[in-house]
Amino acid sequence: MTQRHLDRLLSPRSVAVFGASDKPARVGTTVWRNLVEGGFKGRLAPVNPRLSELDGARCHPDLAALPFVPDLAVLCTPPATIAPLVAELGERGTRAAIVVTAGLTPQQKQAALDAARPYVLRLLGPNCIGVLSPHLGLNASFTQARARPGELALVSQSGALLTALLDWANTERIGFSHLISLGEHMDVDFGDLLDHLATERHTRAILLYIESITSPRKFMSAARAAARAKPVIVVKAGRAAAGIRAAASHTGALAGEDIVFDAAIRRAGMLRVDTLKELFIAAETLARFRDNRSAELMVMTNGGGAGVMVADAASALGVKLAQPSEALLRRLDAVLPPNWSHGNPIDIIGDAPARRYVDTLDALLDAPEAGALLFVHAPTAIVPSRDIAEACAPRIAAQRGRVMSCWLGGATIAPARRLFEEAGIADYETPEEAVRAFALMQTYRRNQAVLRQTPAASAAAEPDLPRARRLIDAALGAGRPWLDEVDAKDLLDAYGIPVIATRRVPATPEAAAAAAREIDGPVALKIVSPDILHKSDAGGVRLDLHGDEAVRGAAVDMLERLRRERPQARIDGFSVQAMARRPHAQELIVGTHVDAIFGPVLLFGQGGTAVEVLGDRAVALPPLNRALARELIDRTRVARLLAGYRDRPPAQLDALCDALIAVARMLADLPELAELDINPLWADECGVLALDARVHLSAARPAGVASFAVRPYPGELERRLAWQGRSVVMRPIRPEDEALHREFLEAADPEDLRMRFFEAPHTLSHDELARMTQIDYEREMAFVVIDTEAPGGPRTLGVARLARDPDNVDAEFAVMVRSDLKGRGLGRLLIQALLDYAASRGTQRIVGYVLRENRAMLALVKALGFECRADLNEPSEIMFVSRRLAPA
Template sequence: MTQRHLDRLLHPQSVAVFGASDKPARVGTTVWRNLVAGGFKGQLAPVNPRLAELDGVRCHRDVAALPFTPDLAVLCTPPHTVAALVDELGRRGTRAAVIVTAGLTPQQKQATLAAARPHLLRLLGPNCIGVLSPHAGLNASFTQANALPGELALVSQSGALLTALLDWANTERIGFSHLISLGEHMDVDFGDLLDHLAMDRHTRAILLYIESITAPRKFMSAARAAARVKPVIVVKAGRAAAGMKAAASHTGAMAGEDMVFDAAIRRAGMLRVDTLKELFIAAQTLARFRDNRSAELMVMTNGGGAGVMVADAASALGVKLARPGDALMRRLNAVLPATWSHGNPIDIIGDAPAQRYVDTLNALFDAPEAGAILFAHAPTAIVSSREIAEACAPLIAARPGRVMSCWMGGDTVAPARRCFEDAGIADYETPEEAVRAFALMQTYRRNQAALRQTPTASANAEPDLAGARRIVDAALAAGREWLDEVDAKALLAAFGVRVVATRRVPPTPGAAVAAAREVGGPVVLKIVSPEILHKSDAGGVRLGLQGDEAVRQAAQEMLDQLQGQRPDARIEGFTVQAMAQRPHAQELIVGAHVDAIFGPVLLFGQGGTAVEVVGDRAIALPPLNRALARDLIDRTRVARLLAGYRGRPPAQLDAVCDALIAVARMLADLPELAELDINPLWADEHSVLALDARVRLSAARPSGVAHFAVRPYPSELERHLVWRGRRLLLRPIRPEDEAQHRALLDASDPDDLRMRFFQAPRRMTHDELARLTQIDYEREMALVAVDEHDPTGVSTLGVARLVRDPDNVEAEFAILVRSDLKRLGLGRLLMQALLDYAAGCGTQRIIGYVLRENLAMLALLRQLGFDIRPDEHQPSEIVRVSRELRPA
């Protein structure tokens, strides 16, 4: 069960409270009185066999005695009664219930779920505060107060936190569309609510308080979909490093649980904040300042001290202050006293009357460099703050998203602050808070840009999967968890990562000498022992050995030292490799690890023997493309070194990206991969080179596509075929297809585009094309027919698209074939492939909307068994087409 019937939970027409009471300090008493006091306009019914009436309303004995079937039931009854009540309600036709009751045993929870499932009855809780929908007057909770109506939806795993935030929000006059307490979320969870709230007309921004995630792929899919249409801001409890347990690999030691959660938030295009106050600061900023794209801030103030505070905060948070241009300086000189600050922050002097504020704002609004303006005011006895606000508010409101405000002070500026808030202007209590809000906005934009960035194709060739499987299978068959260095490097090479050629020899000085002669030149000698994973730390590495005697002596010293220090270690041999000489190389680490919640993750950072001490690393979720890999690199300090410095040339970043992509592919194709370290991975102006690698395998298969939190490209759907003499590749669309998808649209007749999009054609923006090409394979599909040798240069010949509802009951399709290829059978081929895909996914019904005049499409759909009829919810020129599917 996903988002089915959540409308009954959040927008019910009738509510029944089971366990409603007249006894003081009872949960049932508070819930009932909150419902009555909330102003709910639908039908209400208390249920309590002990009472004939409650607060003047007739009370009912049980489900059967109710005069109506409630959309929503609120259960405040003892734990042992809950499952039976849910069963009765489901049979009666109720489709949503809030289980306020706490203390259900695992067996009682299971019985309750089993009772709800046949009826698709949705369960919120148990052990939750309840739900509030202020626009509907619904307060089905035991909160201490009602909520004001507004545009923010809050979903919280903590009931206590929800009540505290409600109290604070009422004080600050912040309203909500919904407040939802998840409790133990045995049914309705974050993913369900994100899907629903993303389409909720009352909700402009979604706030989440998260303690744990139980369905990571569902959460990520819903979060990515929601974050594309409205801001999603997250507070995550538990930033402490409790998850940083001892681990055998550097990656395992450095990939803490909180860093992985950060990576998930970033990948989904959401914004994470650290405190509850920041949660509301971010919500207000994104709701009222979201469309502002300026990377720099212009500050106007009536006090030099406030300007200094803003400048200090901006410096600390990496916010750039805009530099006024010559035209703006001339304009300001004309309207400001000679003593004004002549720079940014713009100090208009403490005696400024209202007109001086208006003149300054008009000058800033006309200046292109003043894209984002912070209006900071300190009260004075000379001019009324309210008078200034009333003069400026209409001017600012006419240009939404240009101005943030900070009315410093308390009661004196309260009327001015309210005036700005009523005009929809984002307002903050302190200059530091305002600058922090602007910095959060920049972080949000970066996350959104990463969500929509078009990648370039990787240069990696197809991996040698057969060779990689031989290495993995042989190690597991021999009972080896850790691959030795030779096998680990061979595994990397199978996926296209360049490695230093390495030879393994028996654990004798003579064997090491013989191998060194064959390699020639200076060599690196390393010990091979399953008990010694960090060889440098144990003295098991010697560098730059030249000549037989040096190799022999180093080998003997290693054996003697390890025999004394690590008598438990089995010495299985030595590895010998040529001493790599790359004077400009930067040491990096690339790693893989399996997180307990989000599954396989990747790590990148500065490498070397002090990797954990330096602690320069970033985390990303697979799968990766070059854009995501580059974003991962850019989040580390070593990225600045890779860009080149002091005569050292920039490293070949595409090669670093491709190494990261190769490791992500390993996690997808080798389910047995549990941990991996490439340390160091050298990167210079030519390429990358893996000098050392460690790989741990697990027969439990913790990796693989099934464990990815983000579903990767489904290559299994690729199909080669011949159509009218052309060899076509029918495959899912990829983010890299943006350019050729634009070419397909440009090559299509305007009338064909109107038939597809139901509006006059225009050139699509990057964001619109990104939405069409960067799809979430978990819930949608776009199959493209590609001709690699198309003489027109447009390799995409057509596309068939399908978007499934979160419950996989219904899916809506759309199709576009290049105009010069119409009526040749390509549309039928694409539609049949789409139907086969939908049936294979278990989708029950496929629907679409077609213009009546699109006779060719309607004829094709009739041939494919679609039902065609008018839809009362659509304009008369549009018909609805549908076909029931028989799941494969």
């Protein structure tokens, strides 16, 4: 199920509690009393056959006796009663239920789901605390405290964490739009709630506590959509190394499940925090400091020691302290004692009266370079902290999105801290905590930038897929799950990744020497064995061999050692290759692995034989483009070496990005690709070169597009068409199309833009264009028609968009063609492509909104079988058009 009827769960008009009780320490007792005392204005009814009245309300024996159909049912009855009760509720018309009851068996949970499905009755739980929606006075839970109304939504798999956060938030005067305990999430899950909360008007930011993900592609689509609309902060249990397994490949050993979860959070544009404390900090920051966009921090304090603490924390977390301008320094000189710090942190000296605080604040808030300001105060016996707070709070409150505060101490500064909190100013217990909060917001903005970054076009060549398939089919047909080095390099070469030429010869010293004679210069000799994966560890690699005798001797030594130390290993032969000479090359590793939750992943980092020891790696979810590949590289320490240093020129990063994109393409094209290691992959000013590779195959087909957490570009939908005497391409839009799309919209007649967007034309920002070109192919589609042979280069002739709701019931369409090409059939062509695509995806109905004055569009959609009518929920000048679809 999806987000249907979640409004009944989170914003019900009526609630019934089944198992409501008057007995102490019963869940049903607490839930009922929380509902009654919470101030819910809708209808309430307790259900319990033992009671005729409960807390002054009439108690009903069963559902049939209820005088109304509840929007929401809260079930606190024994496990065996849940499924029959759900079936009865669904038939009566209830569409949401909270299953507070714990202890349901798998069979009982399945029975409840089966009972709910015919009615699309949404089930939260089981074994959950419930739901709070403070703006409605709804407390359908057994929490110990009420919640303040606010704009933060919390979704938690842990009931204990939810109650702890609620208790803390009440102390800090932070409110919530919703608090939702998922419990065992047999139906309603994170993806459903993210979809709902992304557009829910009471929610400004979303907090998640996650222990497990069950539907990764659904989660990623919902998370990416929500993160584009509002901040999403995640704390994930299980950072420990328990999830990292011993693996045959380096990548399998390095790509543990937690680093993959990090990659998923980053890819979705969300922010991950490590601890419950940091979630609290993030909540405080989002509530009171979210709108600040500063990259640097200015610090104002009355104590030099406190300033040093801030500077140390900033250095450790990579936070840059702002440099005061000459104009700001002169203004501060005029209001501060001669012995002030004359730099950032700005120490206004411990004897500062309230007036000095105010004058300094005014100077800093007027200075554009001050950006974000951290106000740190240590109590003194000279001026009461409360006096300082009373003087400063009004000025800060007027610009509270720029100021963070830290009142050092306990009871002495409590009144001052309370004044700042009441003014809505973000406040932290320690300087380190405040700097950490600022660093978290910087990380969040970086993740958002990655979500919206426009990539450059990749220069990677189209792969030779038939050649790759022959290699894989031959290996699996022969029962070989590992490609040997020669075949592995042949696979890389089929995908355009440069490799060093390698020859496979029989396992004799003479054959190795003969192959070496045909190579000009020194060679590398390696063993070929399906039973020896890490060849250097087994003595199966010899480098820089000169001449026949050296090669022959090395081969003899290698065979003797392997017979002595690995007598069971099969020896299929030797590989002989020329020694590469690239003195500036940096050894890297590029690999793939299939994660148990998020499917195929890519790993990049510093390579070589000590790759696990170095641990310098980063992980990303495919698919990749150049922007995502570059971001993956930048998250490693080796990126600084690749940028060049001393006499080493910078590496060709575009070539490295294209190699990463090619490996990601392999994961999509080759479902049998279980693991891959390219180690080392050399990178230097000349490009990249793969020296060694291992490929593990599986007939179970663990990779492939179907296993991706993020649906890749659907290249199979590209087609070339003959239109109006010219050859054009119709294809899905790509992130790289931003420049083309800008030109297309800027060339449009202003009236055409008004007809399309229902508003006066304006200059489109990068974020708006990124949203148009960086779509989620799982839920959206945008077909563009490109004239690839136009004078001056390719140009967009038309675009048609389709946005499916998460339930895949309705999909809203829009279409626009170049102003000078209207009336030539391009719009019909594009809309028909959308109709065919929607039908192929099982969408039930395609809908749209058209201005009543747009007669040409209304005539076109009527000709294509759409119904047109006025919509009472829309302005009178807008017509609603729709067409039912038969699934393909």
